[in-house]
Amino acid sequence: MAEDFKMEKVYDPSQVEGKWYPYWEEKGYFHADVDDAKEPFSIVMPPPNVTGALHLGHAIDSTIQDILTRFKRMQGYNTLWLPGTDHAGIATQAKVEEQLAKEGTNRQALGREKFLDRVWDWKKEYGGRITQQLRRLGASCDWSRERFTMDEGCSEAVREVFVDLYHKGLIYRGNYIVNWCPHCHTTISDIEVEHVDREGHLWHLRYPVKDSDEVLVVATTRPETMLGDTAVAVHPEDERYRHLLGKTIILPLTNREIPIIADDYVDREFGTGAVKITPAHDPNDFEMGLRHQLPSITVMDREAKMNEQAGKYQGMERYAARKEIVKDLEAQGLLVKVDNHQHAVGECYRCSTVVEPMVSKQWFVKMEPLAKPAMEVVREGIMEFVPERFAKIYLGWLENIRDWCISRQLWWGHRIPVWYCEDCGAEICAKEDPETCPECGSKHIVQDPDVLDTWFSSGLWPFSTMGWPEETPELKQFYPTSVLVTGRDIIFFWVARMVFMGLEFMKDVPFQKVMIHGLVLDAQGRKMSKSLGNGVDPLEVIDQYGADTLRFMLITGNTPGNDLRFHPERLEATRNFANKIWNASRFVLLNLQDYEEGPRGQLKLEDRWILSRYEKTAGEVTEALEQFDLGEAARLLYEFIWNEFCDWYIELAKGCLYDKEHPEARHTVQSILLEVLEGTMRLLHPYMPFITEEIWHNLPISGESIMIQSWPKVNGYRKDDLEKQMNQIMDVIKAVRNIRAEMNVQPGKKAEIILVAPEKAAFEVLESGRESIRLLAGGSAVDVVSNLEVKPAQAASAVLEGVEVYLPLRGLLDLDKEIARVEKEIAQAQLEQSRLAGKLNNQGFVAKAPEQVVAKEREKLEGINGRIAALKVRLAELKEA
Numbered sequence: 001m002a003e004d005f006k007m008e009k010v011y012d013p014s015q016v017e018g019k020w021y022p023y024w025e026e027k028g029y030f031h032a033d034v035d036d037a038k039e040p041f042s043i044v045m046p047p048p049n050v051t052g053a054l055h056l057g058h059a060i061d062s063t064i065q066d067i068l069t070r071f072k073r074m075q076g077y078n079t080l081w082l083p084g085t086d087h088a089g090i091a092t093q094a095k096v097e098e099q100l101a102k103e104g105t106n107r108q109a110l111g112r113e114k115f116l117d118r119v120w121d122w123k124k125e126y127g128g129r130i131t132q133q134l135r136r137l138g139a140s141c142d143w144s145r146e147r148f149t150m151d152e153g154c155s156e157a158v159r160e161v162f163v164d165l166y167h168k169g170l171i172y173r174g175n176y177i178v179n180w181c182p183h184c185h186t187t188i189s190d191i192e193v194e195h196v197d198r199e200g201h202l203w204h205l206r207y208p209v210k211d212s213d214e215v216l217v218v219a220t221t222r223p224e225t226m227l228g229d230t231a232v233a234v235h236p237e238d239e240r241y242r243h244l245l246g247k248t249i250i251l252p253l254t255n256r257e258i259p260i261i262a263d264d265y266v267d268r269e270f271g272t273g274a275v276k277i278t279p280a281h282d283p284n285d286f287e288m289g290l291r292h293q294l295p296s297i298t299v300m301d302r303e304a305k306m307n308e309q310a311g312k313y314q315g316m317e318r319y320a321a322r323k324e325i326v327k328d329l330e331a332q333g334l335l336v337k338v339d340n341h342q343h344a345v346g347e348c349y350r351c352s353t354v355v356e357p358m359v360s361k362q363w364f365v366k367m368e369p370l371a372k373p374a375m376e377v378v379r380e381g382i383m384e385f386v387p388e389r390f391a392k393i394y395l396g397w398l399e400n401i402r403d404w405c406i407s408r409q410l411w412w413g414h415r416i417p418v419w420y421c422e423d424c425g426a427e428i429c430a431k432e433d434p435e436t437c438p439e440c441g442s443k444h445i446v447q448d449p450d451v452l453d454t455w456f457s458s459g460l461w462p463f464s465t466m467g468w469p470e471e472t473p474e475l476k477q478f479y480p481t482s483v484l485v486t487g488r489d490i491i492f493f494w495v496a497r498m499v500f501m502g503l504e505f506m507k508d509v510p511f512q513k514v515m516i517h518g519l520v521l522d523a524q525g526r527k528m529s530k531s532l533g534n535g536v537d538p539l540e541v542i543d544q545y546g547a548d549t550l551r552f553m554l555i556t557g558n559t560p561g562n563d564l565r566f567h568p569e570r571l572e573a574t575r576n577f578a579n580k581i582w583n584a585s586r587f588v589l590l591n592l593q594d595y596e597e598g599p600r601g602q603l604k605l606e607d608r609w610i611l612s613r614y615e616k617t618a619g620e621v622t623e624a625l626e627q628f629d630l631g632e633a634a635r636l637l638y639e640f641i642w643n644e645f646c647d648w649y650i651e652l653a654k655g656c657l658y659d660k661e662h663p664e665a666r667h668t669v670q671s672i673l674l675e676v677l678e679g680t681m682r683l684l685h686p687y688m689p690f691i692t693e694e695i696w697h698n699l700p701i702s703g704e705s706i707m708i709q710s711w712p713k714v715n716g717y718r719k720d721d722l723e724k725q726m727n728q729i730m731d732v733i734k735a736v737r738n739i740r741a742e743m744n745v746q747p748g749k750k751a752e753i754i755l756v757a758p759e760k761a762a763f764e765v766l767e768s769g770r771e772s773i774r775l776l777a778g779g780s781a782v783d784v785v786s787n788l789e790v791k792p793a794q795a796a797s798a799v800l801e802g803v804e805v806y807l808p809l810r811g812l813l814d815l816d817k818e819i820a821r822v823e824k825e826i827a828q829a830q831l832e833q834s835r836l837a838g839k840l841n842n843q844g845f846v847a848k849a850p851e852q853v854v855a856k857e858r859e860k861l862e863g864i865n866g867r868i869a870a871l872k873v874r875l876a877e878l879k880e881a
Helices: 013-027 057-073 089-102 110-125 128-138 152-167 223-228 284-291 308-313 318-331 368-379 390-399 453-460 473-478 486-504 538-545 549-556 568-590 605-626 631-655 661-684 691-698 720-742 760-768 769-775 815-841 843-848 851-880
Strands: 040-046 079-084 173-183 186-188 194-208 215-220 231-234 248-251 256-262 274-277 335-348 356-365 385-386 419-423 427-429 444-449 481-489 510-518 749-755 779-784 796-801 803-808
Touching: 013 128, 013 538, 013 549, 040 057, 057 079, 057 128, 057 481, 057 510, 057 538, 057 549, 057 605, 057 631, 079 248, 079 284, 089 110, 128 538, 128 549, 152 215, 152 444, 152 453, 152 486, 152 510, 173 284, 173 335, 194 318, 215 223, 215 274, 215 385, 223 308, 223 318, 231 284, 256 486, 256 815, 274 284, 284 356, 284 631, 284 851, 318 335, 356 473, 368 390, 368 444, 368 486, 385 390, 390 486, 453 486, 453 538, 510 769, 538 549, 538 568, 549 568, 549 691, 568 605, 568 631, 568 661, 568 691, 605 661, 605 720, 631 661, 631 769, 661 691, 720 769, 720 796, 720 803, 749 769, 760 769, 760 779, 796 851, 815 843, 815 851
Parallel strands: 040 079, 231 256, 385 510, 481 510, 749 779
Antiparallel strands: 040 481, 173 186, 173 356, 194 215, 194 335, 231 274, 248 256, 419 427, 419 444, 749 803, 796 803
């Protein structure tokens, strides 16, 4: 150790954290080379969007991955944590379009090529922000292998996969009902639609039956789409309408004739049991239209405005058209009534605009043949979810999956590798850009304008990032990856797609385990959002408390898969923990300045106990980490460090440390303090990498960094009987402290302590621990006896397992004054007891007050009864004394 003591009195995270991350990077500790001699452990980072700033979801996700990576690195695995970012098609294009709008222009004015140049410029400027922020969090990923979903290698993989699936007949183009976002101007997949309950209306409309005085009343939540109706449907077993089957109605406002059909899909209980069928504007109607070969009439354009098929309503925004249509129906006597009706409305997950179902020519992936093997690997246990319950969610979605619409009407993204010949109409799908049509030789070929869904490239992430389609050494060693860490909200978006893509192209699962964590919610259990103003910026937390505090707080008190409520006060508690570690380490280091390595002397009970507890903790922490129970491992570490090491062993060690007359005992305690502190810092390092590195570098040991040290191993100290013995001593100390507190004995006053232990084993333990009890319980002397013929006079007592504790009170306090004080407390408590009892005996109060209020009052009465009983026991002891 250097002669000048370097640890500051107060822990300053900003000083420590700013120093160590550049050091780790410079030394290349995060880098993983292919090494067949070592067992691999690999994780691919869920690629955050280049548009993004670090949020708490990223923070918990990255912290979990970093803990596992640092843990496995210390265990000796060849550890790869591969980072990267996602091009995030819709979100990134929207950001750049916002920028252009401020400049008074738009992408159409720039043209596709210049617009894409602007997006790449934007990516260069802002794309690295989140990776820099992840560095601040302490993420120990191999930045030399950082990837981007649109870099050259990933782009090659995307094209290879598309062309392969196309030629296998698993990618096709066709008219289909899709979710159209009028704001983002693109299709979005079913799972990108967020369904929100909204207050709306149910309009009951009269549809006249042709050649009849009858009318068919239909109920709808969307009267504006009636202009595209091509049938009215009823349930085939609905007796009310059986006589109308095969007839036609005259569609109001259009005078078009449409059929009345029967279909099992119709819910007889909803509305009137007769529903309008608009195949171009409702996914269920679209399917019904296919079954009954109905025409499809689109009445809106891509801006969600009424088109030429809407007649006089053309050009109106959809909700404005709704008002006009309802007004006209009412004028013609065709509006029966309007009911209030709450229903789920689909919104774009990016911009919250209400999506418009629309029939459009799009590209799709056939999901049934890909989904089947993706389900089998989970059913057969080849790939496991942690917690296991998420496997059911995954399987349930795949069992009911529809074909995946992969085309997006954007410019930013992987362009679909399909060209159309303008002369012969050929469709060309190729890995390399063709110059001529292979069918007719024409040079008049144009590429499909659409790009692929962002999740298409993300689905290839575990193998595209390792060099596929080339057979690279990285793929051979690190694929399948060991574990995927991700939030429960993207099981469908991403996890399932990586599984079926991995199975199709690598013939193996992309990861062996899928560790699902919950969402970070606010203290009230609400999802964090801009609209609620309840978001927390992790960088602000790091600035105020440090990255270690944020990391440890996010992991503690949480079990796998469950949502975490963010309570700001937990940050204060975790900062206190960091300060406790710092202060304890500083104390130990101050007392190690003269330490020299050498053989230990005789170990006392507390020495053997702390070594045993350290090893047991190391074993339990390791087991919890292997089971992905990171919260439990953190709890075990917290309890050991705070309670056993700091509050007990360090306090017990002070006697030997300050005893200059017995240097051997001092040296022994020094060596144990060093061993336990150093080992505990290694156990804690995956959770709190910065503070542990700083403390470790101040220890009188050699080595470059704690993060490349080996994970703690068992040395044979673990003994359960030591814990039992030490617990007996600690229980006695706690009992004496409780008596002193209850009897109001001043802290500075030393007290005689008498311990009665009839059994030989307990007697020997307490006899060996007399000095520890005296030091920590404020004793003037400690007498351990096998029995007492006469109970000590004027003594307070406590009965524990195997021992009776007596604390003679004479001289420790003014008995008369203390008796008067306790009697006054009893009187005050009895007044409160009478008040509460009277309230609860009042039948009017019990009958009228809310149940929880009455329960709270009963709880108060129980508490006051217990307090009076305890005070009376204390009073009796004082009077006996």
